[in-house]
Amino acid sequence: MKVLIAEDENISRMVLAKALANHGYEVLQAHDGQEAWDIFQKEKKDIYVAILDWQMPEMDGLELCQKIKDASLSHYVYVIFLTGKKDIDSIVEGLETGADDYLPKPFDRRELLSRLKVGLRLIEFEKALREANEKLHTLAITDGLTGISNRRGILERLRSEISRAGRENSTFCLIMLDIDHFKKVNDTYGHSAGDEVLVEVVNRIKSALRPYDVIGRYGGEEFVVGISKAGSKISRVIAERFRTCICERPFQIEGGKIDVSISSGVVDFMPSRDNDINDLLEAMIKAADIALYKAKEAGRNRVAYISIV
Amino acid sequence: MEQEKTKPVFDQEAALERVGGDMEFLKELIELFKSDYPAKLAQLSKGLREKDFKTISETGHSLKSASGNLSLTRVYDLSFKIEGMGRKGKIQGIEKAYNELEEELGKIKNLF
Numbered sequence: 001m002k003v004l005i006a007e008d009e010n011i012s013r014m015v016l017a018k019a020l021a022n023h024g025y026e027v028l029q030a031h032d033g034q035e036a037w038d039i040f041q042k043e044k045k046d047i048y049v050a051i052l053d054w055q056m057p058e059m060d061g062l063e064l065c066q067k068i069k070d071a072s073l074s075h076y077v078y079v080i081f082l083t084g085k086k087d088i089d090s091i092v093e094g095l096e097t098g099a100d101d102y103l104p105k106p107f108d109r110r111e112l113l114s115r116l117k118v119g120l121r122l123i124e125f126e127k128a129l130r131e132a133n134e135k136l137h138t139l140a141i142t143d144g145l146t147g148i149s150n151r152r153g154i155l156e157r158l159r160s161e162i163s164r165a166g167r168e169n170s171t172f173c174l175i176m177l178d179i180d181h182f183k184k185v186n187d188t189y190g191h192s193a194g195d196e197v198l199v200e201v202v203n204r205i206k207s208a209l210r211p212y213d214v215i216g217r218y219g220g221e222e223f224v225v226g227i228s229k230a231g232s233k234i235s236r237v238i239a240e241r242f243r244t245c246i247c248e249r250p251f252q253i254e255g256g257k258i259d260v261s262i263s264s265g266v267v268d269f270m271p272s273r274d275n276d277i278n279d280l281l282e283a284m285i286k287a288a289d290i291a292l293y294k295a296k297e298a299g300r301n302r303v304a305y306i307s308i309v
Numbered sequence: 310m311e312q313e314k315t316k317p318v319f320d321q322e323a324a325l326e327r328v329g330g331d332m333e334f335l336k337e338l339i340e341l342f343k344s345d346y347p348a349k350l351a352q353l354s355k356g357l358r359e360k361d362f363k364t365i366s367e368t369g370h371s372l373k374s375a376s377g378n379l380s381l382t383r384v385y386d387l388s389f390k391i392e393g394m395g396r397k398g399k400i401q402g403i404e405k406a407y408n409e410l411e412e413e414l415g416k417i418k419n420l421f
Contacts, residue, residue: 106378
């Protein structure tokens with residue numbers, strides 16, 4: 001964790017730097033606002049606190065503070081500015097600009113250090129909050145049982161894959177697959193056996209996937225897979241590979257071995273930049289669903305392809 | 310101005326506290342100040358001659374920062390005044406304060 005200080009007056013800067021260094025802070029020193037901004041851009045991932053003089057040549061503390069606060073970083077930067085004792089106008093202006101605190105000049109060493117600790121507390125809170133939010137977001141888009149994306153998560157990823165295919169002018173393929181007679185598994189062996197089957201289906205399909213393909217649980221026993229850069233031929237081969245890896249050997253579950261099979265609907269499309277991502281995704285899912293229905297109608301444990309125009 | 314004269318030129322105790330009791334460091338800073346201030350004074354004088362209030366307030370500001378950190382009490386008070394008057398563009402008051410500042414800065418030479 002580094003502290004950036006920007007102060008054009010030498011003695012103030014040295015006193016400040018020394019006080020911080022004596023207390024274990026790693027200090028980056030700038031002689032004016034522009035230099036501070038240059039240093040900040042280079043070292044921003046390690047800078048958590050910035051102590052800025054308000055009046056500086058080249059770029060003043062106000063502008064510098066704005067720039068630091070506008071830089072979108074993955075952590076909070078606590079900004080303290082240094083100002084003349086009774087300069088209420090600049091105190092108000094500084095705090096309104098987004099600075100977190102101010103110190104009157106000449107600053108008191110003990111006050112500086114304890115205000116810095118306040119900043120560190122805020123940085124810790126912010127970090128904990130950010131991590132909790134990330135965890136919540138992951139939970140919100142993950143299927144608890146199988147660990148793959150849930151419906152919301154896979155739709156999010158499919159949208160970004162489709163828009164990438166649009167930019168790269170490549171074909172995007174969607175496979176909708178459904179476990180055959182899954183209700184029977186649940187009814188015969190119980191729900192925990194059903195869960196075991198779901199997990200094993202996902203494991204088998206994942207091992208047949210390329211690392212950059214995406215998979216998600218779309219509904220109860222329905223899954224969707226997004227395959228990039230695959231035309232109709234390859235996508236059907238891949239869907240066939242999925243089908244085989246499920247039915248080629250029985251599933252070992254608590255209470256015995258059972259045969260499982262899946263049916264798949266395959267659709268592919270070459271999106272362009274003009275396509276509306278949401279409309280296209282909806283159309284592809286609808287088409288894959290129709291194909292899946294055809295596969296079921298034709299006797300299950302098979303792949304059906306459909307083309308959309 | 311009588312009020313300032315009662316204050317010490319240099320409040321060593323306060324200055325030491327500002328640098329965490331590090332006497333060597335304080336001496337180093339005072340030496341730096343001694344070598345820096347003649348240029349600042351010259352800048353002020355030039356600002357006065359040319360009625361350049363921006364230079365006057367900026368130089369006053371800089372002297373104020375430095376002297377404040379070193380607890381050079383009288384220099385601090387005078388440069389504080391000069392900075393403020395520079396901002397307001399009051400030339401007469403500045404000249405008087407400048408003369409006093411020059412005198413006070415002269416006393417700094419003998420520190421340590």
